[in-house]
Amino acid sequence: MSESIDDERQRIREQKKRELQERLENGGGFDASDADEEGDTPDEPIAITGQGHLDEVVAAHDVVLVDCYADWCGPCQMMEPMIEALAAETDAAVAKVDVDRHQQIAQQLGARGVPTLVLYADGQPVERTVGAQDRATLEGLIEQHA
Known part of the structure; x- marks a missing residue:
């Protein structure tokens, strides 16, 4: 069971890294910390x-x-x-x-x-x-x- 949880965590980390890299390459993107200030919703x-x-x-x-x-x-x-x-x-x-x-x-x-x-x-x-x-x-x- 712990292996599958660790695998899931690793998969999520890798996905987040890819998303962050894409955002950086595309000049920014959605930042959860300012969502409410700007009213941004996906x-x-x-x-x-x-x-x-x-x-x-x-x-x-x-x-x-x-x-x-x-x-x-x-x-x-x-x-x-x-x-x-x-x-x-x-x-x-x-x-x-x-x-x-x-x-x-x-x-x-x-x-x-x-x-x-x-x-x-x-x-x-x-x-x-x-x-x-x-x-x-x-x-x-x-x-x-x-």
Whole structure:
């Protein structure tokens, strides 16, 4: 078990190094420390790579919609275009947690079924929905907590 955790940590470190290198080569990029000051939110969903990454995303943004999904889940697949649109068109950051890869995170988020959506405002979970949701419902939740 410890080998897989160490392997996961190493993989995340290597991924972070590549991302930082790309940002440096491209003249900067997103800095989590100034996200709230400038209101910057990514236009695409953020693929969560571990608990620390989720904590960082939640801390960096005022409102975060976390989508707990599985690749084999039909309702999750149906919601994917809407989740991407919410990331692009709202002030919320959207994070995606693959429940098969990150079972511990999914459990911590209370995801007993997929899709489970958890809305964070100011670093705290404020809403949780289970099952497919329509866009108007999710936009309303985001606006209510923005």
